[in-house]
Amino acid sequence: MTVEDCYQLGYIVKPHGLKGEVQVLLDVDFPEEYRTLESVFVQQGQQLVPFFISAISLNADKAIMSFEDTDTLEMAQALKGAALYLPLSTLPEREEGDFYFHELVGLDLIDANNNDSLVGVVENVFEAGPQTLLSVKHTTEKEILIPLVDELIKVIDKENNQLHMFIPAGLVDVFLED
Incomplete structure (x- = not known):
């Protein structure tokens, strides 16, 4: 094991x-x-x-x-x-719509606020104090952090290996600036 x-x-x-x-x-x-x-x-x-x-x-x-x-x-x-x-x-079975953090790792993160564009791949989910964050490897290879909040999740599409979220405007840009 x-x-x-x-x-x-x-x-x-x-x-x-x-x-x-x-x-x-x-x-x-x-x-x-x-x-x-x-x-x-x-x-x-x-x-x-x-x-x-x-x-x-x-x-x-x-x-x-x-x-x-x-x-x-x-x-x-x-x-x-x-x-x-x-x-x-x-692991106990989850109700429809619920998920375990480990199930998000490896999913493509899709920005529902930006024409369903690919942001990157979820590499990790971790808790930082009271906040749960997604660590995402952006398409530019940079790490970006996205808050994991139920209200921001549009859909978890396990069949297509995608997590669709309403990512706040400008959040991704903060991590891409040099």
């Missing part, structure tokens, strides 16, 4: 107690959907290592997890800061 085949569930914040338990921050929309997890992949270096969960307790977006074969404070301390992953195939 590779990181490309997975999505990040969250990360281990710190040890909890003396018996190897860890506190986990779940970076998902609906943490309660993960109440019955049996296993996760823990990133250790460049590898994803499967860890089997023996107990999990949820409180909002935080969880206390116990892993099989991790039963000391020292073992839990070694996991501090590690990212947790699950296979993409385990």
